[in-house]
Amino acid sequence: ATGQRLEVEYRMFTRDGQVRWFRDEASILRDDAGRPLGLQGVMYDITERKRAEEELIVRNSAIEASLNAIALTDLKCHLTYVNPSFVRLWGYDGPEELLGRRGLTFVADRSHLQKVVRAVRSRGHWTGELVARRKDGSTFDVLVAANMVRDSLGRPVCLMASALDVTERKRAEAAMKDAQRRLTAAREEERRRLAGELHDSVGQALVAMKLAVSDLAGPARSQRPQEVEALARVAEQCDGLIHEIRGICRGLYPPTLESLGLASALHQLASDFRARAGVEVRHMVRPREGRFSPEVEIALFRIAQEAVTNAVKHGLADRVRLTLSHHAGRAMLTVTDNGRGFDPKTAAKGVGLNMMAERMRAVGGELEISSKPGCTRVRARVPTRLILPEQDPKS
Template sequence: MDSQALLGLFNNAALLLALALLIELTRAEAQPETRLRQMLIGVGIGVVAIALMANAWPLDPDFIFDARSVLLSVSGLFFGMVPTLIAVTISAAFRIYYGGSGMLAGLLIISSTASIGLLWRRWRPPTRSLGVLELYGFGLVVHIAMLLCLWTLPSPVFWSVLQQIALPVLLAFPLATVLLGRLLSYQFERRRAQEALRASEEKLRCYLDYAPLGVFITDQSGRYVEVNPAAGRMLGYSEAELLGMTIPQVLAPEAHAAGMAHFACVRASGSASGELLHRRRDGSPIWLRVDAVRLNEHRFMAFCEDVSARRATEAALRASEENLRVIFEQAAVGVALIDSRSGRFLRINRHYCEMIGYTVAEMSSGCSFQDITHPDDLPLDLGNMRRLLAGEIREFVMEKRYFHKDGHVVWVTLSVSPTWAPGETPCTHVAVVQDITDRKRAEAELRLKSAALESSLAGFDIVSEEGLFLYVNAAYLRLWGYERPDEVLATLPTEHCADPAMPAHIMATLQAQGEGTFEFTARRRDGSTFDVLMACHMLRDERNRVLYTGSSLDISERRRIEAEIRNFNTELEQRVRERTAQLEAANQALETFVYSVAHDLKAPLRGIDGYGRLLQQECAGGLPGDGSLFIDNIRRATQQMGLLIDDLLAYARLDRRALRRELINLPALVAAAVDEHAAEIQHLAATVRVEVPPLWPRADPDGLAQVLRDLLENALKFHRPAVPLEIEIGGRRTVQGTAMLWIRDNGIGFELKFHDRIFEIFQRLQRAEDYPGTGIGLAIVRKAVERMDGRVWAESVPGAGATFFLELPL
């Protein structure tokens, strides 16, 4: 490295030191960091950068080497965005002006080093001070990046330049970065310390002026040299009158000896506390607690508190200690006494423990408030405690989160007050907590509802008692054709209705009823109209003001569809009436035909049966072969046919017979059906249990009696051979308000897949030879029950019996 290069480097170093000195001078007086000040700092850094480039180490006529990388990177690290951008702009402009083949590399170095400084500033923890190692590492990163920017040079030039500057750059410039950074860091730290000292002095002055305690400062002879207003009020003197007076002049005569001994103790040991009797200006006595400290060899400070009332009430206070303990334990809020240094709970009440799920023993066995505080809230809580311990604040209130013992979060309002007096050593503080979890949930729910209201498809508005819009949501704007809420708030509700009298009608209805739903024609901003359905309510806010709310939907399309549906329904009803008349006529004709056919068939069947009986009686012995057997078969077939016709007639008569609806005594009707089949029950040795509560369904007496007969006959018929027959008849009132009756047997049962089939006409599951019948009985049961607006169904297991259920209206 030649002498010219060394001279350039020394000049650069001198300029960097000059920059640090300049910043020190500009920051000598605390000034607010305004945007203009930042711009001026940026201009100053830019000028220094120009000076650096002007005193650079020229490697060749087109390429210069200087310490601007140190300057700009440190500028980004310490001064932030605005000064650095201005300095970069000035530096880049000068470099462009300087020109040469290294201009592009120079611009890249300017932008990259400044960017690294800004990014380092952004990503590093702001509370950590800049140490030598961090600054050295920062300088290495910056200047490695600087060397990488030289790749833009032609390859021969790049390697030549790199051989000349790499070692000086990597050795000297990080050290220069450390030196400049430490100087600036020292200046910043000293400025912050000065500002903290001034703030502390201002707080102390404010405290002395507004402190409730009397503050006396004396010289070594005991003469008052400074007092605060509270001291003058305490003794009845003005501040000017107290200055120059001595300690004995304000003491009661009988307390002179004790007072002077107290002062001597302060001078000897540095502090003393005691209660001394003083005399006010008007001669009245006053007991003061005096806490005195030695500030230095020539000044002593005493904090005085009027304890006259305390002495007079000490007995009452002792008597009230138990009451205070009860209040502490039974308070509706959580109260705890906490060690201010460690945060450990020293004493805690029951409500506090219930709030966070721990017992008093668990909380008092070394647990601290840090252990149960949410980590996101702990920094603020600890910061407030540091300020409290430092005397910067006397109390604080904050909202924070605790962890409940089971893991869920409990929101509380925390109020902290110290138990030490000003000037005393911090020891403990009282924490009062109130559970606000429900309030926080309500706030979150309110935010959610507000978001839902804004995203609702229904228009929503709030109108004052005077008829002025107070709020509209986005859907309301879309419905009425407005773009911004302020456009609506400047209008009246009458402008939004085709009928201007509608708003007054709505308000009058709400005043009378409190709520209502209205359909009316609305007018949009452009004059077009649409049909709207609005649900409105009247309510009062926290100041008891009347408000009207409305939730609106565009029902224009619904009204159009309703009109079409009404027209379609009218046409459909006419078609249904016509079709119903046709079906009724056809059913009537079919029933008449069935009845006539069934009735006309009985006459020839009676003839066939009669002639068969005569043949049996008169020719029984003269019939050849199986003649008697054939006649028996003929007679059985005609009798079966007669039964089938009778059942068919009964099925047809159900629709022909008028339906009577009466309240029926169901237990009595069941008992009558059982008595009617008493002979058959006795013959089968069957057991019939009847447990029907007093129920009075509304049904047709004849129809229900026939249903019970048919179901009981089925239970008796379909029994299992060699198995004692058991029948249970029960009932109850359902939760739907209907009467339910069931008939359960232990007969042969059936498979549930045939459930619907057994209620159809002429359908049988067993052979007629095994279980005689026509297959119409259950069809009659279903038809009769449905005519009475009831329903019938069955449950069964093959070989285990069946249960038939009836449900009838009450």
């Protein structure tokens, strides 16, 4: 006869010190008088199952303790699990307030969330930002990674999402961008002021000096030939300085940029450089096609100015090509030189390279530099609208 069943799980140490788990399922054999005779049953090695169970416990506690808000939903997007961070971030008192409710409840832009769910169903995952809604109705920005969880046969089991509060980060980014924009505007204003002052003080004084010197050397005065010659040299120097001051003023604040636009200012820049450094600047800019916003025009102009200067000063280039185009809502400026090149990754970044990158960041664009001996290319791309002259002649 058989007696009661016996089920036990226990561990044993193997000779080399490892732990193995076993499960016995046995019954006690008894004689007619009910005295135990022995055990009959099966012994299973359940080490692997135990290991999996322990792993699950570890993972569960990791999810519970995570600083990220983590939620699971069934395939119809009803919450089946939320971790404490989720409860806290969304401003609830406990998970019981949330479980069973629809995921939509916790997001402010619902149509967006539906797109996310569709993406997760079709592609298996989605990462991006969403606007979330707290229990009290207030909203905040979250960075979300959502996944479809599948079983070993690939069948969908549930949806998983982890979320991080990025409100503060986004605010700081916006404030930074705003500060950068204002700094750039202030810098431009300062340059414009300097250019004006230089033009009106030193520039005007030089013109007056030149007139006085010419007058001194004039036929009305009786001067010795050496003196006339010396005065003529001074007048010539005055002319040179007047020319130079004009150049400096234009560099500080190119009046063409404001009145005629970026394309014309780039033409001006090209001819200035052609005269000054003997550099051939080939421009393939179609001028007066239209205008970009003032911030974009000034940013691209300053980048062109710096890139051409670098090509001459550092690259010792004798050919620089400047191109400006507008395509698919983006303006693109490319400055290519045939100089000796440099390694943009290891070069000590001076004010110039940093300024170029910063200017592009401030207007939401990007700067890309590639260089090898004989070919350096600086490319600035920025999303911007082309304002056609007939649409808005003043701007």
